[in-house]
Ligand code: 13P
């Protein structure tokens with residue numbers, strides 16, 4: 001069993017043996033059994049920054065998903081090794097934009113005469129290839145905690161933004177935080193010729209949204225919000241910006257996982273909250289704040305865990321730590337140098353955002 005005391009003891013012993021040589025990062029969506037061994041926890045932005053701030057660690061064990069481990073590799077020194085305890089921990093959203101598709105999209109924008117005035121802004125939840133494309137074409141990376149600042153910056157550089165790969169974060173930020181209208185956005189479908197758009201439509205848009213989404217957050221609906229408001233009078237609805245626009249528009253508060261935690265920390269006793277984000281985090285927060293009299297429920301009980309985040313379990317973590325402690329480097333995530341140099345440009349633009 002994952003909470004097997006033997007496994008807990010083995011993880012502890014392997015970590016102790018490695019000492020300062022290992023640094024364990026844990027994303028907020030990780031299981032409790034894993035998060036207990038994280039040296040730091042955070043949202044995507046905080047973890048990228050923290051990974052870069054540990055030059056003394058020979059091994060960075062990333063408890064999260066593949067694109068996060070890639071970003072950590074890009075931002076750390078060449079002799080630091082980033083390890084992902086289960087290589088099958090991908091992200092379905094990141095997989096929705098491939099390098100070939102994005103190169104083709106850029107050709108379509110070039111044909112329409114707008115590539116020169118378009119700045120790519122790519123969500124952290126994308127492959128290193130997409131980050132490299134972004135860096136090469138003068139763009140920046142963003143996370144859910146700095147998307148507005150990234151768009152402000154991008155619109156100082158050009159007239160239009162190509163936002164990859166999460167249409168919802170792109171649309172929600174444009175409409176909610178930037179004062180744009182839904183009509184300022186068009187949806188580029190990589191599975192259709194020319195993205196399913198005419199040159200006219202592309203030229204008329206300010207935001208060109210890639211047709212990608214998160215398979216977990218995409219399942220919260222307007223009904224989820226209406227139902228919970230009916231069930232729990234006075235409830236505050238707090239959701240992640242990867243949710244659909246209609247969900248975000250109906251919510252009371254919107255923000256990254258770190259924002260969600262901070263908001264609940266500051267909430268008064270007796271307040272009631274319905275949270276629309278990944279279930280591991282919601283369960284942990286519900287348990288943590290129950291003793292303070294804050295009632296926290298999952299926005300929609302039919303939505304389940306992020307299956308790829310959940311791939312990292314205690315057995316995989318124990319295996320990775322014990323292997324490293326025995327001198328076997330396993331599951332290293334290493335981005336090739338050419339990709340790394342351009343992806344780093346884009347990530348560093350994000351880290352430098354005001
Ligand atoms: P944040 O932790 O940056 O809010 O990201 C959420 C997410 O979906 C990561 O996969």
Ligand code: SF4
Nearest residue numbers: 091092093214216306
């Ligand atoms: Fe990807 Fe969504 Fe899982 Fe985050 S929660 S890793 S965006 S599938």
